[in-house]
Amino acid sequence: MIEFKNVMLSYGDHVVLDRVCFRCAFHEKIAVLGGSGGGKTTILKLMLGLVKPDSGQILVDDQDITVMSESELRDVRMKFSIVFQEGALFDSMNVKENVAFSLREFTKSTEEEIDKRVRDLLKILKIEDAIDLMPEELSGGMQRRVAIARSLAACEPRMMLYDEATTGLDPLTADNICNLVNELSRGEPPGRVGFIIVTHKVTDAAKVAERYIFIRNGNIIFDGNIEELKKTKDTLLRKFINELYISHGSA
């Protein structure tokens, strides 16, 4: 269980998150939506202890991560895999070295084990032929896959975090990534590997998520399922939903 209790965060006099409260289980399939600068990425960073709130508590498995040391946080971070928005691969390393990075850094795996793990992951992500390519030789969708492989390499996550996994991709490639997100969310609850996908695109969210959280000006203004979302009276949310109807061709 992950729980935000009255989490406040400001940069100077800019309030980024204003007494945010929510709880979720590791097996949930959640989309966090909202406009640019709303605080979506910040929520993921808080969940991993990369950013500390000004006040409030963040509990992961009932433990308050806001008071943890870096070494304690390492164990918390192992519960998640994260694909950051910047998604930047290391430009000077080929695909294999990018995916192997955290194995080399954080585990004592042998060269043989690393090679096997990298090949297995690339196979799951259907990019095994790209193993020797450099990032600049990959399409945007392939880069996203390599970033996902890299995030999975050194951990068996209970929950995957994707920050803008489909942003900047053409609709077909974005669709592929959505399928992948679904495929990687294996098993049945409560043991299922869940995810939080942060996105601007409600149409992509609708392909994968079972729960929708909207953030605006640092507040959660909606938290519910697609049926509840369709009934909302909020004007901004209605705009998001209209996009859904347009993409499904039934206004």
Ligand SMILES: Nc1ncnc2c1ncn2[C@@H]1O[C@H](COP(=O)(O)OP(=O)(O)OP(=O)(O)O)[C@@H](O)[C@H]1O
């Ligand atoms: N290190 C920082 N220093 C100062 N301000 C910051 C910092 N990190 C984030 N912010 C501010 O916090 C707000 C929320 O940022 P965040 O990155 O969480 O937004 P977001 O919802 O992910 O936006 P986007 O959709 O553009 O990715 C923004 O106004 C941003 O400028």
Ligand SMILES: [Mg+2]
């Ligand atoms: Mg962001």
